[in-house]
Amino acid sequence: MPELPEVETVRSGLEQAWVGRTIIEVILRRDGLRFPFPENMVNVLTGAKVESVRRRAKYLLIDTNNGYVFLSHLGMSGRYTLITSSEVPSYSEHSAGPAHSKFGKLTGFDGRHDHMEFRFDDGSVAVYTDPRRFGIADVFERAEEPIQSLLEHLGPEPLEQWNADDAARRCQGKRSPIKTTLLDQRFVVGVGNIYACEALHRSGISPTRMTYSLVRKNGKPTKDLTRLVKEVKEVLRAAIEVGGSTLNDFAAVDGTLGYFGHHFQVYDREDGPCLKDGCNGTIERITQSNRSTFLCPRCQKK
DNA sequence: CAAAGTTCCTGCGAGC
DNA sequence: TGCTCGCAGGAACTTT
Numbered sequence: 001m002p003e004l005p006e007v008e009t010v011r012s013g014l015e016q017a018w019v020g021r022t023i024i025e026v027i028l029r030r031d032g033l034r035f036p037f038p039e040n041m042v043n044v045l046t047g048a049k050v051e052s053v054r055r056r057a058k059y060l061l062i063d064t065n066n067g068y069v070f071l072s073h074l075g076m077s078g079r080y081t082l083i084t085s086s087e088v089p090s091y092s093e094h095s096a097g098p099a100h101s102k103f104g105k106l107t108g109f110d111g112r113h114d115h116m117e118f119r120f121d122d123g124s125v126a127v128y129t130d131p132r133r134f135g136i137a138d139v140f141e142r143a144e145e146p147i148q149s150l151l152e153h154l155g156p157e158p159l160e161q162w163n164a165d166d167a168a169r170r171c172q173g174k175r176s177p178i179k180t181t182l183l184d185q186r187f188v189v190g191v192g193n194i195y196a197c198e199a200l201h202r203s204g205i206s207p208t209r210m211t212y213s214l215v216r217k218n219g220k221p222t223k224d225l226t227r228l229v230k231e232v233k234e235v236l237r238a239a240i241e242v243g244g245s246t247l248n249d250f251a252a253v254d255g256t257l258g259y260f261g262h263h264f265q266v267y268d269r270e271d272g273p274c275l276k277d278g279c280n281g282t283i284e285r286i287t288q289s290n291r292s293t294f295l296c297p298r299c300q301k302k
Numbered sequence: 303c304a305a306a307g308t309t310c311c312t313g314c315g316a317g318c
Numbered sequence: 319t320g321c322t323c324g325c326a327g328g329a330a331c332t333t334t
Binding site for chain 3: 034075076077113131132133134174175176180289290
């Protein structure tokens with residue numbers, strides 16, 4: 001479920017639900033997710049009031065009033081379900097998530113993969129569900145945030161400081177396909193497999209094109225790179241908008257709704273017609289760095 | 303067989 | 319020639 005727009009949607013939902021509330025109980029149902037839970041996590045979070053919910057790249061950062069940060073990464077299949085005090089939490093009633101969701105099987109609130117539970121002072125409960133357990137949960141002191149190994153090597157936020165000159169500097173001399181570079185979180189954060197494919201298609205750039213070829217000899221960005229930076233920003237912004245609108249309609253904080261609401265131009269559309277105006281190409285699927293890439297060979301040039 | 307993410311290991315090429 | 323450094327590519331984690 002998690003690229004930047006989906007994580008941003010979750011952030012917004014958690015912010016509404018959690019800020020100003022105090023966690024009265026934390027229940028862990030296993031040793032950890034991708035990494036073991038820190039020993040002090042339950043102690044640190046129990047009794048702490050949530051002050052803010054931030055996002056950095058695809059990480060959620062929850063600040064508490066005792067000077068700590070709760071870090072949550074959703075991995076591939078992580079999800080939060082919020083249950084308000086008026087609802088009776090029951091696994092049998094919340095069986096599988098949206099029945100129409102392609103990812104419903106992976107993200108359902110099903111009782112078998114509910115690894116963390118947070119109870120709040122207003123009677124609400126948040127359940128973290130993650131079948132594949134690629135997610136991360138961690139706590140650290142706020143003052144230590146700059147030296148967190150998970151955060152310190154991250155590149156720029158695409159919707160903030162990032163621009164074509166910055167991108168050009170990071171692309172210079174890079175001997176790997178541009179698709180691979182877009183997925184590299186040191187280049188720019190928040191772009192995953194889906195939006196990398198979408199941004200390249202919007203830009204008319206082949207995913208296999210060498211990264212360095214998007215930079216001029218004088219170190220300045222080419223027209224194509226400038227376009228790519230613009231399209232990355234636009235595709236992410238549009239997806240955040242869709243996610244935000246779905247959030248208003250559902251009590252659950254569910255990033256899959258963000259994906260569901262967005263219909264992709266190329267991703268997962270192998271053999272389908274290219275949807276670009278005036279292009280009669282057919283979408284192809286190739287493999288790059290062990291990941292699927294979708295492209296239109298007709299309108300995405302090398 | 304493939305899946306929305308990230309880290310770590312290996313191997314190769316460049317440069318000293 | 320040989321060694322080290324850095325980068326690029328691939329495997330691994332897990333469950334459905």
